[in-house]
Amino acid sequence: MVNVKNFDNLPTKEKILRVSADIIVNEGLRKFTARNVAERLGITDAAIFKHFKSMDDIIFEIIERYVSRCSKSADEAEKQEKSVIDRLYQILKNHIKVLEETKGAVPVLCFEFLRSEEKKFYTILKEFIEDYKRKVGDLIREGQSKGMIRKDIDPEGTAMLFIGLIQAKVFAYLLDGKKGKIVEDPEQFISEIFYGILDEKGKLERKKEEVEIKTR
Numbered sequence: 001m002v003n004v005k006n007f008d009n010l011p012t013k014e015k016i017l018r019v020s021a022d023i024i025v026n027e028g029l030r031k032f033t034a035r036n037v038a039e040r041l042g043i044t045d046a047a048i049f050k051h052f053k054s055m056d057d058i059i060f061e062i063i064e065r066y067v068s069r070c071s072k073s074a075d076e077a078e079k080q081e082k083s084v085i086d087r088l089y090q091i092l093k094n095h096i097k098v099l100e101e102t103k104g105a106v107p108v109l110c111f112e113f114l115r116s117e118e119k120k121f122y123t124i125l126k127e128f129i130e131d132y133k134r135k136v137g138d139l140i141r142e143g144q145s146k147g148m149i150r151k152d153i154d155p156e157g158t159a160m161l162f163i164g165l166i167q168a169k170v171f172a173y174l175l176d177g178k179k180g181k182i183v184e185d186p187e188q189f190i191s192e193i194f195y196g197i198l199d200e201k202g203k204l205e206r207k208k209e210e211v212e213i214k215t216r
Helices: 012-027 034-041 055-079 084-101 105-114 119-145 155-176 186-197 200-215
Strands: none
Touching: 012 034, 012 055, 012 105, 012 155, 055 084, 055 105, 055 119, 084 119, 084 155, 084 186, 084 200, 105 119, 105 155, 119 155, 155 186, 186 200
16 A cells, blocks of 8 residues: 555545556556556545546646646745745755655656657646746756856756756665655755755855754
């Protein structure tokens, strides 16, 4: 069963989404069938289709949840008056949170759909990546102008690095056959990313923010 706290108390629709994501990640799209999802939940195939019109609708909702939450986080960061580093931190923290909720399914689906002729999901994912790259790239550019982020790095390339490192975490998780959290220590993971991109001024700012977080 999916390793989620209070899983039994979740609504049936949410259980279907969580189990579906788990099957996609650990067993692949070929095993993602109504029968397999139903067996894992102890319900009938028909019960699944009371909540979703098709299996594709389940995939769409998993992707949509990931995309909308990550995009919303980036949108909110653009409007906030906090430091660039704090805004980038919030984007990464929320990205990791939704990654855990969807069991790493979206990075796996990205890889699956890159190789398939199924374009409707691929298009949604590609548009999300381009939008995310632009928004995060703009924040990095702002950080460079304020002396917080190294000027020798490419903003859009670094935004893609964020996505790539999160993808890599999922694949390492699968290769190791781990259970539980994909990113065991989000704070450490984010600190490692920041260490590579921050200028000295940015590192000092980050240290101050880390102290503030610990004392809250």
